[in-house]
Amino acid sequence: AQSVAQPEDQVNVAEGNPLTVKCTYSVSGNPYLFWYVQYPNRGLQFLLKYITGDNLVKGSYGFEAEFNKSQTSFHLKKPSALVSDSALYFCAVSKVGSYIPTFGRGTSLIVHP
Amino acid sequence: EAGVTQFPSHSVIEKGQTVTLRCDPISGHDNLYWYRRVMGKEIKFLLHFVKESKQDESGMPNNRFLAERTGGTYSTLKVQPAELEDSGVYFCASSQGNTQYFGPGTRLTVL
Numbered sequence: 443a444q445s446v447a448q449p450e451d452q453v454n455v456a457e458g459n460p461l462t463v464k465c466t467y468s469v470s471g472n473p474y475l476f477w478y479v480q481y482p483n484r485g486l487q488f489l490l491k492y493i494t495g496d497n498l499v500k501g502s503y504g505f506e507a508e509f510n511k512s513q514t515s516f517h518l519k520k521p522s523a524l525v526s527d528s529a530l531y532f533c534a535v536s537k538v539g540s541y542i543p544t545f546g547r548g549t550s551l552i553v554h555p
Numbered sequence: 556e557a558g559v560t561q562f563p564s565h566s567v568i569e570k571g572q573t574v575t576l577r578c579d580p581i582s583g584h585d586n587l588y589w590y591r592r593v594m595g596k597e598i599k600f601l602l603h604f605v606k607e608s609k610q611d612e613s614g615m616p617n618n619r620f621l622a623e624r625t626g627g628t629y630s631t632l633k634v635q636p637a638e639l640e641d642s643g644v645y646f647c648a649s650s651q652g653n654t655q656y657f658g659p660g661t662r663l664t665v666l
Contacts, residue, residue: 474653476654483659485558485561485659486598486646487657488656541610541650541653542600542611543655544597544600545597545598545599546597547596547597548597
């Protein structure tokens with residue numbers, strides 16, 4: 443079985459400060475890892491993914507995530523937060539070759555002006 | 556290019572009634588998925604179509620849920636009869652590889 447943990451229900455950060463949204467996973471074998479963002483009244487929007495290769499993955503809107511195999515983590519980061527980054531962020535994992543990801547519960551990111 | 560669309564955006568029905576949700580995937584995407592998120596919880600997989608065939612329906616909660624994908628294009632998800640615990644947001648996604656693209660969801664409220 444595969445699982446994802448997003449330990450923080452909510453993350454608060456001031457605009458201009460760096461942000462981190464945490465994600466750890468459990469899967470048998472090698473993982474595919476994803477981050478999605480959901481803005482209010484919108485669907486989930488793909489941000490970035492790790493499939494293979496470089497552990498640091500760069501995605502949309504200046505976000506990046508680092509795959510850490512030893513810590514089974516895939517934390518989402520951004521060097522300088524914007525108020526418009528405020529949204530719900532979901533981490534997801536699937537086994538290599540599987541089309542079906544398992545999602546975390548989501549983390550609400552609030553960026554204060 | 557149009558994204559994944561879902562209809563309706565909201566539905567409020569009474570327990571025992573029937574509701575049908577529709578999903579139009581991105582054109583050319585063979586894979587279509589249904590998910591559900593109950594308030595504050597994980598997004599749970601319901602089922603996966605490859606073209607018109609059900610590839611995996613292991614996440615369907617019970618036989619009150621029926622999904623179809625006519626001609627491998629749009630898909631419908633029918634709940635009959637609806638129960639209170641069916642309330643949540645139903646997402647549809649499509650893909651042509653390992654990245655899924657999601658629709659805006661249908662918020663279903665069963666009273």
